[in-house]
Amino acid sequence: MGAYTHMNLNGFDLNLLRVFDALMRERSVTRAGDQIGLSQPAVSAALRRLREILDDQLFIRRGNDMIPTPRALELGSSVREALGKIEFAFHKRRHFDPATMQRRFTLLGSDVFSMMMMPALSRRFADEAPGVSLQLVDNASGTAEKLLQEDAVDIAIDTELDMSDWTSSMQLLRAPYVAVASADHPTIAAAGIPSWGTIPLDLFCELHHAVRSVNGMVKCAVDTSLARIGRKRHVALMLPHTLGVALATARSLHLAIVPRQFAELVAPNLGLEIYRAPVPLPATDIKMFWHARHDADKGHQWLRLQVCKVRDEFELKMRRRADPAVPRLIA
Numbered sequence: 001m002g003a004y005t006h007m008n009l010n011g012f013d014l015n016l017l018r019v020f021d022a023l024m025r026e027r028s029v030t031r032a033g034d035q036i037g038l039s040q041p042a043v044s045a046a047l048r049r050l051r052e053i054l055d056d057q058l059f060i061r062r063g064n065d066m067i068p069t070p071r072a073l074e075l076g077s078s079v080r081e082a083l084g085k086i087e088f089a090f091h092k093r094r095h096f097d098p099a100t101m102q103r104r105f106t107l108l109g110s111d112v113f114s115m116m117m118m119p120a121l122s123r124r125f126a127d128e129a130p131g132v133s134l135q136l137v138d139n140a141s142g143t144a145e146k147l148l149q150e151d152a153v154d155i156a157i158d159t160e161l162d163m164s165d166w167t168s169s170m171q172l173l174r175a176p177y178v179a180v181a182s183a184d185h186p187t188i189a190a191a192g193i194p195s196w197g198t199i200p201l202d203l204f205c206e207l208h209h210a211v212r213s214v215n216g217m218v219k220c221a222v223d224t225s226l227a228r229i230g231r232k233r234h235v236a237l238m239l240p241h242t243l244g245v246a247l248a249t250a251r252s253l254h255l256a257i258v259p260r261q262f263a264e265l266v267a268p269n270l271g272l273e274i275y276r277a278p279v280p281l282p283a284t285d286i287k288m289f290w291h292a293r294h295d296a297d298k299g300h301q302w303l304r305l306q307v308c309k310v311r312d313e314f315e316l317k318m319r320r321r322a323d324p325a326v327p328r329l330i331a
Contacts, residue, residue, distance in 0.1 A: 012053075014086075017079050019046040020058070024076045025152055027065045035104075080151050084293045096298040098129040105303050106135045108144055109157035111241045112262045113286075120310045129302075138241075139214060148291045154300060155307065156289040169289045170304075173311055175259040177221070177281040179204075182250050183273040193275060199255070201231065201278040208236035210245045210254040222257050225279035246270055257281065264318055 022032035023043070033043040051058055054075075059066040068076065107113075114136055125132050137153065144156035145163055157172065179199055181188055187207065193199060199207075205226070211218050218235050226232050239245050242258055243266070249256040250270040263274050288307060294300040 016046050016050050017083060019043055020050055021079050021083055023059055023066055024068060024150060029066060077149055081293055098302050101129050101299055102131040103299055104133045104135065106137060106153045107155045107157060108137055108147055108153040110139055111243050112259055113157045115243060116261060116265060116314055117310045120313060121306060124306050124310065144289060148289060154290060154303065157286060158289065159284050159286060163289060166292050167289050168292045168295055169287045172286045172288045174283050175261060175286055176283040177257050178260045178263050179255055179257055179275040179277050180249055180263050180267060180272045181255045183271050185253060195273050196276060198276040198278055204278050205231050205233050207255040208253065209233050210237040210249050210256045211235055212242045212245050213238040214240045221282050222277060222279065246272065261318060
């Protein structure tokens with residue numbers, strides 16, 4: 001921020017910072033204008049003024065995208081933080097009513113989270129905050145830390161991450177792992193293994209496995225556990241989404257390791273049977289991460305509360321499915 005030391009702010013239009021921030025988020029003149037309610041020519045004019053003031057191109061067109069220069073990347077987080085403080089200063093005393101909120105929230109998460117919680121979350125938004133739009137982007141969109149830093153996402157739902165000290169987080173759920181296979185799998189049936197039974201080690205290693213992998217890497221907790229005893233599995237299929245893995249497993253002779261909550265949700269509809277693995281599979285802690293600058297943001301607080309409420313409802317539904325004696329949720 002050294003360039004601002006001798007910069008004369010008299011007459012500087014702070015709306016230019018909103019344009020800059022929108023361009024950093026959207027990487028598009030058109031989308032940036034849509035986000036802040038300006039026409040494309042108005043955004044282009046603001047960008048020209050910013051270029052003159054800062055003596056830098058700031059954004060360079062590459063195809064349909066506007067790529068930030070090193071100077072823009074240097075300024076990006078500082079500008080976003082400054083705008084956040086201004087917004088908080090003006091709104092912190094205002095009564096918060098989700099019914100009147102006009103905002104878009106973007107979450108980062110896997111298709112497992114999408115299936116488990118997004119339908120109920122979107123229903124809550126429609127009922128309680130109809131002016132809010134909700135978007136989920138998957139983990140292939142970029143690193144969680146970078147996306148949170150740039151405010152490209154409001155919340156990241158992910159496993160334990162080595163995050164910077166500017167992030168806040170809370171435990172969302174704990175996901176143990178189970179094995180799933182087609183309910184009509186002839187080899188498993190011939191071995192006489194019942195639902196929720198343990199698949200013998202030799203059979204577990206002989207069967208073809210389907211796995212989720214977004215980058216071609218397949219080593220995970222089950223491979224580590226097998227390696228400790230000198231064994232390994234045969235990975236025959238890699239797909240980028242857990243639902244794809246489940247669908248392929250249901251229609252083949254594959255075996256797959258998936259989160260238990262996901263397995264219990266989809267198994268009845270896909271014709272899958274759930275089994276236990278013959279080696280220890282440590283449960284994964286799933287956390288909710290966000291930038292600490294949003295700690296006191298009432299809209300963001302409301303978003304996090306809704307995610308937690310949907311989590312609680314989902315876990316109660318799963319418990320009731322396993323044990324009908326569990327009381328129903330009281331609204």
